Amino acid sequence: MEVITLAFMQRALIAAILTGLVAPAIGTYVVQRRLSLLGDGLGHVAIAGVGLALLTHTSPLPVAVVVCVAGAVGIELLRERGRATGDVALAVLFYGGLASGVLMAGAAGQGAGTLSNYLFGSLTSVTASDLVIVAVLGVVVLIASVGLAPQMFAVCADEDFARVLGLRVRAYNLLIVVLAAITVTTAMRTVGLLLVSALMVIPVATSQNLFKGFRSGLYGAMGIGVVVALSGVFGSFYADVPPGAFIVVLAIAAFAVSWPITSWRHRRRPLASVDEVEPLPHEPTPEHEHVHGPGCGHRVVEHGDHVDYVHDGHRHVAHADHYDEH
């Protein structure tokens, strides 16, 4: 365990813990909005930010955060106004961001080797100042993802219902993509811009296989994210491969292990009966002198194993010495 005494590994491990917590946390909402590939598109936009930073000789992380957040807001506004379908918007993000990033990096005299540190992660590239930015932004994303979970859950599950609740749906939708953009860029040192989307989506899917309920799934995904991110960083150190690849392969392995568990659970679950609900409260009709029967002149409605009689806003059936409303 000498490895954890190394300063660069300590920084990489702290960054991995934060990324492992944050990526699946915001990923839970991204998956729920059926935008699983949003992280991938934002990763490509962040590449433009890295290229711009290399071109202007500034620190890549802050520039990438700003560019990626701006791209995320733009794409959400386009999506909201219906001027671009989700697919087209993501395609613009993919190719525009990647192409401009590579162009600017090339113009700055940086080759593919430099960019690959940001695309797949690099243990040695996490600087102390990077770690401060990752920690601050990571805590912000975590507080929002957990503290606003009820509101963001409602918006992702049913936008119309959320509006009728009086929630600021547009603001929450924007918040989700901005938090996703921040997450993508802060993860570029560990899991990398091209693979971060996997850490946003796969732990969420794995957690869905293991835990019941939205909130349990959220915390479960964060736990799985931390385990695979930390394991991936250690694995990357010993295998001398980019950490992003190791983390994602571990995440997929965890998902594969969880798959039979959910299948087993589904087999054990009894088939739901259409009528499998408790009866509604027994409600007698007050004072009913008329006796219903065939030919009494009231409308008859078949109801399960009996018939109800309809009149004067009532639909009821005889029960012992009284009538019950049905």
Place this chain on the structure above:
Amino acid sequence: MSVIPVVVDDLNVSLGGLPILRDVSFAVEQHEVVALLGGNGSGKTTLVKALLGLVPHQSGEIAIFGTPLAQFHAWSQIGYVPQRASVSLHTTTVRELVTSGTLSTRRPFTRLSRAGKARVSEVIERVGLTKKADDAFVHLSGGQQQRVLIARALVSAPPLLVMDEPFAGVDLATQQRLADLVRSLHDDGMAVLVVLHETEVFEPLLSRAIVLREGRVVKDGVLETHDHGHEAEPPGGTVRIIEEVRPWR
């Protein structure tokens, strides 16, 4: 307090330049159960969405509990039951979905109070799903899912319930259960506006029906019944027979 829950006056709605609702006027009084009837494309769902502010209107007035829609913020007074809920995280439980109905009165970064949790359990019990409260929503039958959506709308104890085709894809026996549930809510004093394709099991509950055709109100009145001399006329003697309702029955 005798504020009319819904007043729509001369409403016009166009979507994508296409007129959907034309000069629509109607009201839902307190303690009324009003059906919105009409064929496919008649504008029923658009009307419901317009009066909830979910689609913009080009002209006309909408007032909810006496407040113009643009100034209306007391959203806990409206319970909205959409046709269906799109729940993509398949482990979301009934209790979690119903709990989201508390958000009209909850501030961000606050936990649900003990009273709030009790209210969630109470409405789940009311719709007869206590044993299913911690089950995944997507594993329920269509009728049970509809009950969950009703429970979610009821959490804030709203005086107005707006339901958009609650019977879509639901078998007859379950329709009767849902109608029973709505009857008990109406008995508690709730006003109900419900979009229906067919009146059928809802018919005994309806105070009034509004028929839309091509975006216009073509009929608004009390349904004719099959009773023979037993039906009491509503106050004011404003009974109107809606012949056009029959084709949808």
